[in-house]
Amino acid sequence: MSPLDIQFMVEAIKQEINNKDWEAVRSLQESLMEDFINSLSERKDPVGRKAKLISKIINLEYPRW
Helix, strand or coil: CCHHHHHHHHHHHHHHHHHCCHHHHHHHHHHHHHHHHHHHHHCCCCHHHHHHHHHHHHHHHCCCC
């Protein structure tokens, strides 16, 4: 999963949040988490990239509105 893929998923989730389509938000979040977990097992990432991705996922799960 490249940083561009992550950014695309994050933007898609933001759009669904704006549309208030909570089922789509949940589905996209689950997909992002699954891809993230798979990418961790496939290759070694620098800790900084992992931390940034986890931070993005947490912020999507618990947005500060």
